[in-house]
Amino acid sequence: MTVIDAPATGPDWSSAASNANRRRRYAADRRLRIYGLTAIIIAVGVLVILLATVLTGGASAFVQTRVTVEFTIDPELVSADNIQRGNYRQIITNAVAELFPEIADDRTALTAAGRILTSNAQFFVRDAVVADPSLIGRTLTLAIPASDPFDQLNKGTIARDLPEEQRRVNDRDTALFDQLVDRGLVSTPFNWGLFFNADSRFPELAGLRGAIIGSFYLLLVTLLVSVPVGIAAAIYLEEFARRGRWSRLIEVNINNLAAVPSVVFGLLGLAVFINFFGLPRSAPLVGGLVLSLMTLPTIIIVTRAALKAVPPSIREAAYGIGASKHQMVLHHVLPLALPGILTGTIIGMAQALGETAPLLLVGMNAFLTAAPGGITDAATALPTQIYIWADSSERGFVAKTSAGIVVLLLFLIVMNAVAIFLRRRLERTW
Amino acid sequence: MEQLVAPTSKMGVDVRHTGEAGTTEIKVSAQNVDVFYGEKHAIKGVSVNVPARSVMAFIGPSGCGKSTFLRCINRMNDTIEGCKVTGNIRLDDRDIYDANLDVVELRARVGMVFQKPNPFPKSIFENVAYGPRIHGLVHGKADLDAIVEQSLRKAALWEEVKDRLKEPGTGLSGGQQQRLCIARAIAVNPEVILMDEPCSALDPIATARVEELIDELRQNYTIIIVTHSMQQAARVSQQTAFFHLGILVETGSTEFIFTNPHDQRTQDYITGRFG
Known part of the structure; x- marks a missing residue:
């Protein structure tokens, strides 16, 4: 059997040395806590920055600029016998000319104005007519996606105060687009195409x-x-x-x-x-x-x-x-x-x-x-x-x-x- | 009353039957069993006979090999890597280490209750029904229900759980869980039940219930119980075997071992001088 001899005097817990020792230990506790907290703040901060960048960068792709256009489906251009092969390009050109009567005779201006719409616009019209052949001879109103430069212009990613030669869109086309905006023909609905379209060379049509x-x-x-x-x-x-x-x-x-x-x-x-x-x-x-x-x-x-x-x-x-x-x-x-x-x-x-x-x-x-x-x-x-x-x-x-x-x-x-x-x-x- | 005396100790030796019964049926018989865990020689030449429909207690200090030996009887040691068993163990006259013997069948015939209650994390019903189901002992739901009820009744648990058979078995108290494990073991209608310190994780009241249960079960089953508690051995068993350092020191009727042991080591252990 061992007997532990208690020291005659116990340690002096209130001595200066003892107090200092305790303070040091508490300080170490606090420091450890602060290190951990700092690490978490850094990690969360980086994550927040990442998410914020991605979200702000990607937000504009979730909406799409669309232009509401009235198309006249001329029976001379589309025959009921062969709906697939109609001259839809001409229908688009006609519709654009109707949109901007002031430039209807200027072929160059008209072609440029046509580029406001996505270059696949003719297929949107074709698909609508194929789906409903009774449209032939009547007018069809469709919200057609704007082409990428005008989509970006509308979303403000193309700065209007840049000199014209450094911009993707020139002043004339910008004015035409603004005219459409003023007439209330431009809308920015949710871009379902992002999920339901396959990939495309045209960003406005590309989807996942x-x-x-x-x-x-x-x-x-x-x-x-x-x-x-x-x-x-x-x-x-x-x-x-x-x-x-x-x-x-x-x-x-x-x-x-x-x-x-x-x-x-x-x-x-x-x-x-x-x-x-x-x-x-x-x-x-x-x-x-x-x-x-x-x-x-x-x-x-x-x-x-x-x-x-x-x-x-x-x-x-x-x-x-x-x-x-x-x-x-x-x-x-x-x-x-x-x-x-x-x-x-x-x-x-x-x-x-x-x-x-x-x-x-x-x-x-x-x-x-x-x-x-x-x-x-x-x-x-x-x-x-x-x-x-x-x-x-x-x-x-x-x-x-x-x-x-x-x-x-x-x-x-x-x-x-x-x-x-x-x-x-x-x-x-x- | 029968009396079993083991005259010498070290060699284990067969049990001598005396008294009026004379011909006691031997359920489990071990001859010269050695167990090795890798290099370690855990059990050395143990020979013992376990009479049918009685309770035999294995006692001895920690690490003496009593649990190891118990686990040889249903070949649970097979699951431990590096464990080797030699010698001869017979259940009714069948060598259980025979290559042709089906371990699954052996474990159905020799049930086991473990130190720590280990119900499956399933419902109470499923716990008891699992054994009969995998062994194909039942045909139809009514049959299964009957076996479950019967087993729970035998384990003295039916009255406490009959209204909540669907609840998880792990939600019961420790003592109830252990009785559930006993019910699970007897549901496959084994001939022998091995109990490895079944009460060591239980409080005294739960222990008393399980001990009562063991006493009832011995009418139908052969029970071998490993226990640390000599009082428990004295209370529940008819036969006692004393293990020490991997050797079966002495075996005989419980009364005899506790009152008049032959071996000095048994004497010392019983009187609390070591262990």
């Missing part, structure tokens, strides 16, 4: 439809490949594999795989899937396979962690009443690990959704004016579409790029919200 559908197919392939393979691999490694040199080797390699730069996976996809297996280029199938390779390590690591987190008592309980291994895993361990697996999977998918470099290498940055119809059609994805737009010189694509980023971020936020929601739901029932 192809990219959204492409990303959807891409994620579908990624999900279908990486989730079953990843979960099965994780279950094997965690529940079946004997711990040994081989399992350690595999584990190290999986962890390394997670750290491989994505562009390398792109090269691999190019070499293996396209060159060796001969799969189609630019297709979501190939892109999805490449992204699966990237997502696999994440899913395997997350799933293993989730399986490991299931208490051993549950495994023993299942074994104890004679459950076989697959029953133990499928009935008890996997359902308990599911919230974790699900969150990991969705985070992996979100990563895949934002991945650009490997897609560039497998050719998913093609310029396509039609949305893909399946996983083997050529397609773009949201991030590559943003990349394409960012690379385009027209003024309108600047805002389009930011708008594309906003849409991508929205998808990511929705995916993460779903992950959180599902996680909460599943945790409550189990």
Whole structure:
């Protein structure tokens, strides 16, 4: 038995040295707090700046300048027998001449005035007439998107006080456009085309439809490949594999795989899937396979962690009443690990959704004016579409790029919200 | 009254039956069992016979191997990597380490209740119904309902939970959870129930209930219970085996072990000199 001898006099807690010591410790506490707070403020500040830039830059792309024009569908120009092949260009010219009677005889001025409207205006009219042939011989009122320079002029991105020779639009055309504004023919409705149009060379018509559908197919392939393979691999490694040199080797390699730069996976996809297996280029199938390779390590690591987190008592309980291994895993361990697996999977998918470099290498940055119809059609994805737009010189694509980023971020936020929601739901029932 | 005496200790040795019964049916019989965890020799040459429809307690200080030995009887040690079991363990006359033996069937016949109550995070009903369902013991919902009720009744839990079978088993109190685990074990109608310190996580009142339950269950089942508490061993068991440092020191009727142990180590442990 040991007896601790209490010192005759205890420490003097009120001495100056003791007080100073305490003050120092409190000061250190405060400093640590301030460091943490500063770090958070910096992180949040950077995030706010990023979001603010993207949002302010992209905001103008969410509305579209439209000019309301009356078109006279002259039966001489469009015959009811062949609506598709009518002379719609002339209809547009006539309509513009009607809009500006004062320049109706000046062909050059008229052509220039026609450029206020998007150069695809004739197809808007054609589609309307095809949809309703009874319009032939009557007038049709349509709000046609303004061409990019006038769209920018209307949105104020083109400064009117610049010297004329440095401006995209000259004084005469500006005056004509202002005349339309004064007559109340110019409106700026929400730009649904941003979501429902495919890509286009004309910024006023370019939309994300192809990219959204492409990303959807891409994620579908990624999900279908990486989730079953990843979960099965994780279950094997965690529940079946004997711990040994081989399992350690595999584990190290999986962890390394997670750290491989994505562009390398792109090269691999190019070499293996396209060159060796001969799969189609630019297709979501190939892109999805490449992204699966990237997502696999994440899913395997997350799933293993989730399986490991299931208490051993549950495994023993299942074994104890004679459950076989697959029953133990499928009935008890996997359902308990599911919230974790699900969150990991969705985070992996979100990563895949934002991945650009490997897609560039497998050719998913093609310029396509039609949305893909399946996983083997050529397609773009949201991030590559943003990349394409960012690379385009027209003024309108600047805002389009930011708008594309906003849409991508929205998808990511929705995916993460779903992950959180599902996680909460599943945790409550189990 | 029957009396089992183990004359010598170290070698484990067969149990000698005396008294009026004379022919006691042996349910589990172990001969020269050794268990290795990698390099560690955890159990050394243990031989013991467990009579049918009685309670046998394994007692001994911490780390003496009693739980390890218990887990050999339903081959739970198979799940631990690096664990090797040698020797011979027989359930009725069947070698349970025989290569042809189906472990799943063995674990259905030899149920287990663990130290910490470990109900599945499912409903009370599902907890009990799981075993019969995976072993295909029931045909139809009515059958299953009957088994669940019967098992919960046997585990003395029915009255407390009959109105909330749909609620999660993890929401019950510790003692109720442990009885739920017992109900889950007996739902597959095992012949032997292994209990690994079933009361160590329970308060005294819950412990008393589980002990009562063990006493009732012994009419139909062979029970082997590992316990730290000598009082518990004395209260619930008919046979006691004393383990020390991986060796079965002494085995015999509980009354005998507690009043007149042969071995000095048993004597020392019982009287609280170590352990």
